[in-house]
Amino acid sequence: MNKLLFATLMSLTVTMGHAAIISSNAIALHGKPTQPDNFKAFPYARPDAPKGGELRLRALGTFDSTNPFINKGNPVEGTDYLYDSLTVAALDEPFARYGLLADRIDRDPEDPSWITYHLNPAARFSDGSPVTADDVVFTFDLIRKEGAPNLRNYYNEISKVEALDKQTVKFSFKNKNNRELSLIVGEMSILPKQFWSKRTFNSTNLDIPIGSGPYLLTKLDPGKSATYTRNPKYWAANLPVNRGKFNFDTIKFVYYQDMTVAFEGFKAGQYDFLTEFKAKTWATEYTFPAVKQGLVKKVEQPNFNPAGMQGFVYNLRRPLFQDRRVRQALSYAFDFEWSNRNLFFSAYSRSQSYFDNSELAATGLPSPAELALLNPLKAQVPPEVFTTPFQAPKTDGSGNVRANLMAAQQLLQSAGWTIKNGKLVNAKNEPFKFEILLVQPEFVRIVEPFTRNLARLGIEVSIRPVDSSQYINRERNFDFDMVVEGFAQSLSPGNEQRGFWGSQAADTPGSHNLAGLKSPAVDVLVDKIVGARSREDLVTATRALDRVLLWNHLVIPQYHNRSYRLAYWDFLEQPAIKPKYSPGIDFWWANAAKQARIRAAQGKR
CATH class of the missing domain: 3.10.105.10 (Dipeptide-binding Protein; Domain 3)
Structure with a gap:
């Protein structure tokens, strides 16, 4: 048998047999992801966006925990910045996930009863330790046992999570018709085994956790604020999914007891960006001096999400x-x-x-x-x-x-x-x-x-x-x-x-x-x-x-409402192309010269 005929027969066997495995860096629930395997950045990102500055955001109520994964306490805002997941969402596609901790995903399109994620060898937690398949297995075992009910409900159809080697983890599912679950497991924040195995998971506390994400939790002022600092050693800073993203050196959440007090805080320059939910406020109360002086912008950005x-x-x-x-x-x-x-x-x-x-x-x-x-x-x-x-x-x-x-x-x-x-x-x-x-x-x-x-x-x-x-x-x-x-x-x-x-x-x-x-x-x-x-x-x-x-x-x-009502102090800038399904604040950046002038003006208020 000549080599060409042999190769042709082998190709047909792989295509026609059960071993028609697809290996890629991204997956979509239906159809194919929009971006090719070699994409450089998302279209709604500015890859060369300047780094630096501070973003202050509002939060309501109070907090007594840094653990958002349990059904106890009031978790602090912003913990998503601490953790990476296996994949990350595209903000202009209905349901497509691109590799983050995982640099390759294996699956059989005709058999959604399993999926395999291969971890990026460069993935690291903030303490410098590698992210391994054991951490992934530990995370899902822990969440399914002690996590909040909504998370346990999401993952109760997982029959097995197994580490095939140090950087490969396989998920097997009870229901062969649940096509979404193989993507959903990619959304879970991965927790470091070496940190959580030494602690009581299902209890509230204000311990500073270790994560693999772009920011570190550097300061907690209970009931008042939480400050996150961009990790200069963040392992995934230059991945295509992160180019032009996470541009602020610090992100601070400022707490208020209610929306009325929070709005007064915005007018006084205590934080920088908000999504306005009150129609009356939007129509009648954005007449304060900073708006008239052009220091605060007020825009309506189309929202293409289902309204819920x-x-x-x-x-x-x-x-x-x-x-x-x-x-x-x-x-x-x-x-x-x-x-x-x-x-x-x-x-x-x-x-x-x-x-x-x-x-x-x-x-x-x-x-x-x-x-x-x-x-x-x-x-x-x-x-x-x-x-x-x-x-x-x-x-x-x-x-x-x-x-x-x-x-x-x-x-x-x-x-x-x-x-x-x-x-x-x-x-x-x-x-x-x-x-x-x-x-x-x-x-x-x-x-x-x-x-x-x-x-x-x-x-x-x-x-x-x-x-x-x-x-x-x-x-x-x-x-x-x-x-x-x-x-x-x-x-x-x-x-x-x-x-x-x-x-x-x-x-x-x-x-x-x-x-x-x-x-x-x-x-x-x-x-x-x-x-x-x-x-x-x-x-x-x-x-x-x-x-x-x-x-x-x-x-x-x-x-x-069919649009986002956004108000922000005019040192914040965003890419020319807007994501369809989010305001995309993580892709914004600070204009350093404007921020210096505005901070000076805010200090006089």
Whole structure:
């Protein structure tokens, strides 16, 4: 047999057999990563961005721990800067991961039950010790045993993590249809075994941890600030994924008790950059001298991410909210149109989906592909899923909600609630009353019009703002009637949906299944999302899930904004090309001459 024929036959064997392994530096959930293997930098980076200067950011509440991986305490902001992961996300692709600690990834596209990561031999922790496969195995064993519930939920389908040699680690998975999990394991911060094996992991403390990331935690002022200093010996500074990134010498998080005080701090020059979440503030309060003098910039940058869902979240663990008709009725009392006009300067769009602002949002009636998923579940989901496009209740914005309240009364009456002496009561003469738990005092003005309309229905509602520590503890333990919360979504939803809606997560303290939903049909649809083999299948399954969630009335949808509202002192600069799915602050830099002048001006304020 000649050499050419032999080589051809061997090539066919590898292609046709089970050993068609792909080895690359990057992977995508569906399709291929955008950047080639030999790319130099991300397109939204300026590779020669100047290094130096200081970036100060705001943080809210307080902190009592440097460990963000457990379900205890309030972790300090910024710990992501301490740790590298096996891979890093691209900020302009739906779900692509590029090698960081890992310089090569082996996988079989037809068999997602395993993946192998090969570590970069140059990878080092900040103490100079190498990052090894043992550290990766140690990290996942530790997190799966003692980590926060949301992390344990992410990784509970890992059957084995094994070090094949010093720099090679293989993950094996229980579910051969969970195509996303092989990418998700690449997102986990890798912890140094030599540091954590000598400490109690599942306890709060303010120890300074060792990591492999671009910054070192150099100063903690408990309750006031945390300072990170760029590691001059950072092993990955010149990798393509990091060129033009991590440009500030120091990053400092300055703590405030609430948003109002924090804004005054920004005006006084106590920190440098913020994303503004309050429409009223954005519309009326950026008139202070630094703005007029051109020292502070105010820009709106397009946001192409799914908006997710922010809303009043019911706790279905409470008997009061277990009837879907009751939950639907209360939604008629939230007058978004009036609030948008009178409180938000018409800045927002009403949320009509858990995946608004994206192709993942359900619209109209189910498509034939969606019906193929939904029809077998017909007896387990609300009938409106098949007959009626979801639409949150609307008003004319005048404040006259009589028609809406009449619709709410009919639903409440059908659920066994009647008005007696001005109070809504059930057959046992028990009053309808509940509490809305808030962590932001400034949100009271948004909630009060809602509670006034509920009072017209005979419902007694108390608003209870609490500090961040109490709020976190009560939310972790599902100790609330209703909260205002959000469910952030990506363009590639997957395993995190189990934490949001999965039946198992409903009974897991610390999970994000705040509503306490237990639905076999939702569990099936989440499995379809996780196991989607193509982008088309993913979109179809997500739209089907969206419909079922909406018609279960787990939340009263609020609103969203389709741009980032950014304010910053005018020494900060950013690349000409902006990432699609993030403000990309880690790719910004300081103009040294401008920073000196602005710091001088800030010192006079």
